[in-house]
Amino acid sequence: MNNNKPKIGIYELTGCAGDALLILDCEEELLDIFQAADIQSFLMAKSDNIDGELDVALVEGSVTTEKEIEELKDIRQRAKIVVAIGLCATAGGLQARFTDPQEWEKNLEKVYGDVEMIHTKALQSKPIDNYIDVDFYLPGCPIGKEQFLNFFTRLVGGSPPEKYPNPVCVTCKYNENSCLLKQGLPCLGPLTADGCGSVCINHNLPCLGCWGPVEGANLTSEFYLLKEKGFDTEYIKKIMANYSGTKNKTFFDQLEKEIS
Amino acid sequence: MTKISVNPLARVEGNGGISVTIDGKAVTDVKFTVNEGPRLIERLTVGRTPEEDVSMSPRICAICSISHKNAVLRAMENALSVEVPAKVALIRELMHMGEMIESHSLHVYYLALPDYVGFPNAIAMASKYDFEVKIALEMKHFGNHIMKVIGGRYIHGENPVIGGFGKFPTEQELFWMKSRAIQFMPFVFKTLNLFCELDYPNCPEDDTVYACCDPGDDTYGFWGDEILLSTGERIFRDDYKKLTNEFIVSHSYAKRSRFNGKPYSVGALARVNVMGDRLKNESGKMYKKYFNDRWKTNPLFHNAAQALEILYCFERIPELVDDIVQYSEDPAIVPYTKKEGTGTGLVEAPRGLLIHHHEIKDGLVHHVDIVTPTAQNAEDIERYCYIAAQKLLDSGKEEDQIRDRLELVVRAFDPCISCSAHMADVKKAPPDDWKNKINKIMKKNSPVFIGVGRPDRSDDGVGIQLALELRKHRGYDVFLESEIEEDETLWEDNSDRPLIFLDAVDFQEETGKVTLLAMNHVLNNVALSHKFLPIVSGLMNYKQLKNAYMLGIQPQSIANGGEINDSVKKAMDDVLAELLDAMDLN
Numbered sequence: 001m002n003n004n005k006p007k008i009g010i011y012e013l014t015g016c017a018g019d020a021l022l023i024l025d026c027e028e029e030l031l032d033i034f035q036a037a038d039i040q041s042f043l044m045a046k047s048d049n050i051d052g053e054l055d056v057a058l059v060e061g062s063v064t065t066e067k068e069i070e071e072l073k074d075i076r077q078r079a080k081i082v083v084a085i086g087l088c089a090t091a092g093g094l095q096a097r098f099t100d101p102q103e104w105e106k107n108l109e110k111v112y113g114d115v116e117m118i119h120t121k122a123l124q125s126k127p128i129d130n131y132i133d134v135d136f137y138l139p140g141c142p143i144g145k146e147q148f149l150n151f152f153t154r155l156v157g158g159s160p161p162e163k164y165p166n167p168v169c170v171t172c173k174y175n176e177n178s179c180l181l182k183q184g185l186p187c188l189g190p191l192t193a194d195g196c197g198s199v200c201i202n203h204n205l206p207c208l209g210c211w212g213p214v215e216g217a218n219l220t221s222e223f224y225l226l227k228e229k230g231f232d233t234e235y236i237k238k239i240m241a242n243y244s245g246t247k248n249k250t251f252f253d254q255l256e257k258e259i260s
Numbered sequence: 261m262t263k264i265s266v267n268p269l270a271r272v273e274g275n276g277g278i279s280v281t282i283d284g285k286a287v288t289d290v291k292f293t294v295n296e297g298p299r300l301i302e303r304l305t306v307g308r309t310p311e312e313d314v315s316m317s318p319r320i321c322a323i324c325s326i327s328h329k330n331a332v333l334r335a336m337e338n339a340l341s342v343e344v345p346a347k348v349a350l351i352r353e354l355m356h357m358g359e360m361i362e363s364h365s366l367h368v369y370y371l372a373l374p375d376y377v378g379f380p381n382a383i384a385m386a387s388k389y390d391f392e393v394k395i396a397l398e399m400k401h402f403g404n405h406i407m408k409v410i411g412g413r414y415i416h417g418e419n420p421v422i423g424g425f426g427k428f429p430t431e432q433e434l435f436w437m438k439s440r441a442i443q444f445m446p447f448v449f450k451t452l453n454l455f456c457e458l459d460y461p462n463c464p465e466d467d468t469v470y471a472c473c474d475p476g477d478d479t480y481g482f483w484g485d486e487i488l489l490s491t492g493e494r495i496f497r498d499d500y501k502k503l504t505n506e507f508i509v510s511h512s513y514a515k516r517s518r519f520n521g522k523p524y525s526v527g528a529l530a531r532v533n534v535m536g537d538r539l540k541n542e543s544g545k546m547y548k549k550y551f552n553d554r555w556k557t558n559p560l561f562h563n564a565a566q567a568l569e570i571l572y573c574f575e576r577i578p579e580l581v582d583d584i585v586q587y588s589e590d591p592a593i594v595p596y597t598k599k600e601g602t603g604t605g606l607v608e609a610p611r612g613l614l615i616h617h618h619e620i621k622d623g624l625v626h627h628v629d630i631v632t633p634t635a636q637n638a639e640d641i642e643r644y645c646y647i648a649a650q651k652l653l654d655s656g657k658e659e660d661q662i663r664d665r666l667e668l669v670v671r672a673f674d675p676c677i678s679c680s681a682h683m684a685d686v687k688k689a690p691p692d693d694w695k696n697k698i699n700k701i702m703k704k705n706s707p708v709f710i711g712v713g714r715p716d717r718s719d720d721g722v723g724i725q726l727a728l729e730l731r732k733h734r735g736y737d738v739f740l741e742s743e744i745e746e747d748e749t750l751w752e753d754n755s756d757r758p759l760i761f762l763d764a765v766d767f768q769e770e771t772g773k774v775t776l777l778a779m780n781h782v783l784n785n786v787a788l789s790h791k792f793l794p795i796v797s798g799l800m801n802y803k804q805l806k807n808a809y810m811l812g813i814q815p816q817s818i819a820n821g822g823e824i825n826d827s828v829k830k831a832m833d834d835v836l837a838e839l840l841d842a843m844d845l846n
Contacts, residue, residue, distance in 0.1 A: 016321050027398065027400055047380050095300060202412075205421065
C-alpha cells in the first residue's frame, strides 16, 4: 500500500539527536509526515526499521568513528537523494572545533584517557560531505521546524527544495530589530545562514552563528568590523569558529597569514 | 554460546545497545554500549568565555537541552557569584517544567507504551489508541511551547543567559500557559492511572541506591545544592565526585559512575523514592495511592514515576505563573563583573541528576566536567539486564523473550544516549569460550589466582586443589581463600593485576563444565554468591572489581566428605593445562 509514497530513512551519526528530535517535535504535522511518506527507518521513533533502497535519506550528525564512515557509505549506496540535516552533518558541528590533528588527539586523551575503545576507532569530526556526495543541505543547530516542513513537503511532492541564500540579517530586518552590531555587540548575523527567524536578536541577544556559514559571506569585512568595535583578534576568531565546523578553515588559514 | 543483541536499540533517544552473552545456562557477559563517537564537549568550551560556554555545553543533548542550560547557568552563577532576581529563578523553573512535560510524555507514550500494548511504534499504536496518541502529542507540544516561549526555540534556545534572560515572556503568554495547564488535568489523571496500573513484570527486581538533588524546604523539585541519597546520606554540590567517581570503560564513549562501589540509579523513579513523600495536593494523594514496595526495587516503575511527575508539573505550572506575576518590577537580567571562580550546578534532568562543574580563570573557561544521568545509570542498566537475563534463562525462556525483556528494562531508564545510546544483543558463546577469554585477560597483565572452596565438601574442593596444583608447577602468585581474608595489602600491592578466583560454581549444567564470569555478575547472582565473595568484594576497589573474574567448574556434589568427581577432575586438568600454556605464551 505504500508503493507510490517516497521511501525515506532518517539516520543519526554523532550529534545531540536534536534534528531527529525536532522532526518528532512537529507534533501537529507528525501523523501527516508518516502518512505522506513511507518512513522506512527512524531509530528514535520506531523499532521496525528496514535498511533497504531509499528515495531520500536524511542524515544527522557528523562522522567521528570509522564505523560511521561505513554506515554513511551504505546509506549513500541505498539512497537516491542524501540530505545533510543539522549543523553537525552540514559543517561538522561544535565537535569539529579541533581542526588540527594533534590538538584533537591531545583533547581526546584528556577526556577519555588512554583507554582503548574496543568497538570502533575514533576520528576527528567531519561533515558528511567529506566522505560522500550530498544532494541537499538543511542547516541549523538544530534545524528549524518551518524550514524542515517546507523542505519535506517539496521533497515528498517531487519538487526541488527551496534555497535559502540569505544571511540572518534579512529576516532580522523584516522583524524590525535594531542592529546589534551597530550597538557594539558581537553579532554574527551577516555571516550566518538564515532559517531561525533571527530568534536571538529578537531576544536582544547577538547571533551566535549556529546555522553555519551562509554562502558568500564576507568574513574579512566582519572580522575587521568587530576589530574596529574593540574586540580582540583571538575572541573574534573563536566566536567565528564556534559554529562554523570545518567550513571556514580556508578563511582562518588565510587570516593567520594576513595578521602575522 | 548465545548472544542476545538489541543493537541498535530503537526508540531510545540516541544510539546505543545492550549485548548479553549466554554460555549454556549462564549469562557470562552483559555490556551496555554507546555507539556514538566522541564529541569532547568538555574540551571544546575550554578557552571560551563563560557566555560562549553557556551556549555551547547544552548542545551535548537536544532532549535535555533545557536541563543542561539550567545546570550550566547554576554552575556559572555559583562560580561568578551572580544572584538572579526571584522572577528569573521562577521563570527558569517554569521552563524546566516544559522540558519535563515534553520529555516524560514523549517517553511514556511514544517510546515505552508500544512495548506494553504490543505495537512496534506509536504511529502503529494509533490505530487502537487513537485518543491517547493524539492528546499525548498535544501534551508534548505544550511542553515544547513553554520551552520555545521562554527559551527562544524548542531545542537549544539561547534566551536564558548568565544573570537572567535576554527577554522575559509576556504576562499574556504566562496566563495562557496557566489556563492550558488546567485544561490538561483530566488527561493528566488518565495518564497517571494508565501508567501506574500498567502490568509491569516482576523481573528484574533488586535493591539499589537512589540519588537526586534536594530542593530543600521539604519540597519536591528539580534542582538544589545538595545530593540526597535513599540511604539518607547528603553530598554538597561541590563534593559531587564523592557520588560519581567517574571512570571510563572501554566499550563505551559515555563515561560512567558508581557510588561507594555500588551502582546507583537516578531519574524519575529515584526522585519519587527519595522525596515522593514530599508531594502535596493531588500528586501527594496519588503518590499515597500508587507508591508501594515494588517501586523500590523494579526499574520498570520508572514509567509510573514519570507519569506521577507529569501530574506534579501540571499542578506546579499555575502556582508558578501566579508567583511570577507578583514580581513585575524584577529586571530580566542582572550584570556581573567577576572573572574568576569555580562553580557546580545540580539539576534534575528528566532522566536524572545532571551535574555541571565549570572553572573560570581570567574571564575564560579553564576546566569543565559534566556528569550526565545516563552515564550514572549505565552500571545499573547492565546490572538489571544481567539479573533479568539470568532469571529468564533459569526459567527456561527463549532468546526472543529475553531480548524483549531487556529492551523493556533499558528503555525504562529512558537513556539519552546522545548525552554520553539503540539496543539488546543476545549471543551464544562459542565452545570453550572461557579459553579465549582467559588468554585475553592474561595477555594484558599477569594475574593473581585465588583458590576458593571447602576441601571437606567433595567437588567444592576443586578450587583449592586447582590453586595448589598451580602453585606446585610455577612460582606464580597463587593464594588460598584462607590466606587472604585478613590480608588487605594484597589488594593494594596488586591493584593493576587481574584477579582470577578458582571455584566450583553450580549452574545446573553438566558436571565439569567450565565457565568464566566477570566478578560483578557473580555478585549480582544470588544463587552463585559464595559467603566469601561479599567479604572479598568489600576489600577490592571498583577498578579491581572490574578486573576480577570467577573461573567456575560445575560440581556434581558438594556434600560433606567424598572425593572429587572424575569429570570435575578432568575439567580441573583442562583448566590447569590451559593456564600453564597461557603463562608460557606470555
